Amino acid sequence: MVVADFGRVLAGPYMTMLLADLGAEVVKIERPGSGDDTRAWGPPFADGQATYFLGVNRNKRSVTLDLTDPADLATARAIVDRADVLVENFRPGTMDRLGLGYERVRASNPGLVYCSVTGFGAAEGARLPGYDLLVQAMGGLMSVTGEPGGAGTKAGVALVDVITGLHAGLGVLAALRHRERTGEGQRVEVSLLTSLLSALTNQAAAHLATGAVPRAMGNRHPSIAPYEVFEASDRPLVLAVGNDRQFRVLCERIGDPGLADDPRFAANTARVAHREELVEALSGPLAGRTADAWFEVLTEAGVPCGPINDLAGAFALADRLGLAPRVPASAAGPGQVAHPITLGATPAAYRTAPPRLGEHTDELLAELGRPEA
Structure with a gap:
């Protein structure tokens, strides 16, 4: 399976790394010069690279393409045409303006599973930036986290991005199963806001069923004691x-x-x-x-x-529990957390370290027969 990964920051890259661990060929398409925003998100750094980037980008190949340049855009389209899955998390409308929107690319690749990750959806929420902290605040998570009477507290990691990446991966796998039966690709759309509302589970259910508005209770549970x-x-x-x-x-x-x-x-x-x-x-x-x-x-x-x-x-x-939570340092670079799913027949594999920016551009251009680009 080939994944054309236009995702940046966390939700998309986390999902595509999990797919890569399980055998997918992931081509990470990045901006020349700077690449994924998280390449600059440090300290801390390891081997000269931001650990934030390293944590979600192993087993991928990095290609730098300027999508506003006609030659580079043609190369991006060639990558998409041979892909099984496309993942993107640009502002809604950006891929259409670049000529890489769903309707355009499915004309040449009708079996493509096209996954779009947004912050607040592609309609009225399209103007809102999809940052995890913003969604934790506006989506209610901070209101039920922290001490009673406080201003609200965010989770210690970008939890909404991670949850959204998992939901996106599930949607992609369901779409691929549909393609196996019908030969048809489809669009998969996931937003940070709806992913969070789903993940609020019992708190959301209590609100919808009774109208109650849950509040932060510190480390206590609203329905269980002690x-x-x-x-x-x-x-x-x-x-x-x-x-x-x-x-x-x-x-x-x-x-x-x-x-x-x-x-x-x-x-x-x-x-x-x-x-x-x-x-x-x-x-x-x-x-x-x-x-x-x-x-x-x-x-x-x-x-x-x-x-x-x-x-x-x-x-x-x-x-101590024998869960093998770490990737051997020699397998995929420093500081790597092991894939969380254990499969008896097709286990996760750690083939390559997170790529340097543009590390595989020449290699992929040659594969596509585009050395002039």
Whole structure:
């Protein structure tokens, strides 16, 4: 499968990297001189390249083309004509103005799956720039994140871009399956805003079903208790008690089995209604041991809990669990996170490091028979 990747920044490149890991040939088309915006998004840098760019661009070939130049545009069209998938996240209308819009390119490549990623859609939202922070704010995520009464807090990564990339990948795979049956390509459209609204799941469902407007609750859950952060003797500890059986076991392990029979705490709905009293009852016993000690005791008993790790601790945990979270440094450059999907017959492969800007331009031009370009 050949992917013509006109995507920039995160949503599109993340999706095309996942496809590349699984065997797709991805041709990344970039602006001469500067390339993808994330090439300049640093520090930090590794081997002279921004780690932001390195994190989502392995297994790709980079071609620099000025899409306003007739010769380079013809080369881009030649790439698209042999592609199975095109991915782009320009402002709506840009690809049409360049002569690379869907109706134009499907005339010469009717089997093409044409994936457009926008911030707020291609209609009234076309004028709005699709930056993750902007969508987190306007799409409601920040309103349910952070401390109660606060101004709103963004997630620690560009979560909406990542979610949108996953949705785009799912749409592309569905369109390819349709093409296998019919021979027809189609257009796939995904926006950051609708992807976020879908990903808000229980919060969005509560609003649509009842009209309630959820608010930030810090580390608490609106529908489950105890499901938040407590202080152990040395550092914070998360409890994620999802049912009454787990709560009863928790009470036994902290040495206060009677709590599970208290009418205020016997059922989840009651625990949510009496959350403050519940937190007070649990905080004292939990402060008597270290987070690691509680992790061992409670996990063994089937109560979901764990310390709040930094990234070093998170990777160390994945290593201990045998999840192989890192790509060997020699396989795809420094600092690469492994593909998250394990496939028994067709596993992800790490063939090449993220490309230098324009690294494969001459090579691809020769393949297309366009050395003069």
